[in-house]
Amino acid sequence: MSDTPLDPVIHAQARLRVVAALSTLGPGDQIAFPRLQEILGMTAGNLSVHLRKLEDADYVEITKTHRGRTPVTLVALTHRGRGAFEEYTASVRALLQPPDIKEKT
């Protein structure tokens, strides 16, 4: 198979789930950290670690702000992150296609 290797940043169970969940938001939308945590069923510590890795790859943008006086952490998929997720999904789909559809060498 000459396929490019799967994106190592997303090709990890926890981060794949994070990115998949974030991909359901509209472009330009951010979600509050605790809500994302609830959706994924991860601990805050665990989620933070994975978000940091995604942020380092510029796949996720984390904004710290205030709502009234309460500090809020907002998470969003970046344009680049969305592209990477779409590419990953497409590659995985391609790997699952029956061999006869693929070009024969």
Next chain:
Amino acid sequence: MSESFVDNDQPPGDPAEALRMIEEQRASAVRQIYVDDRWWFWPWGFAWLVGFGLIFLRFGPDGRVFVDLPDWLPTAVLVALIVAAGAISGVTGARAYGHLAGESAKRGAYYGWAWMITFTTMTVILVRISDRLPDDLQIMVWSATMVGLTGALHLAGGAIWLNRQLFTLGAWISVVNVAGVLAGPGWQALIMCIAGGGGMLAFGLFASHWHRRGRRA
């Protein structure tokens, strides 16, 4: 799930598992993030169905009285149900956008304010002129103005979210409203009850179905 103790840095077992994880996680996120469309449409549909139904029974065409309810009751019920529907929409909006920030949340908030501002405006205008209207026209003018506004706001909602179904609902409400006005007092309430309220209930059911199917695809 004590995931903190699981090494979830592991890659998915194989492509099939990866795809299954993606689909499951997206479906679960959609289920948890997006509120069911029925919460938007059913309270309003119910309010119109019951409220206009009672108006028709008490103030039927050509002054007929099908059920001898107290004069004040039908409109009081309609107004109370509409206020309740408005409150439910407010709570639904908070549930839908409370944990989100960004474009969708702004659209939702502006749209909510648009409803409040325009309804307040119309109420002030109608209160000012209502006493000068003949009795049989009062209910009709109030209903037709508010329903017309509802139709216009749904049309605008369709434009904001590029949602054809919402736009169609706005057009439907507008057509039903005009039909009611042309039919005249009494009939208008019946048309609004069945085509307006019933239409809104049916739409809520379909919208919820389309939404779930569309988001998951």
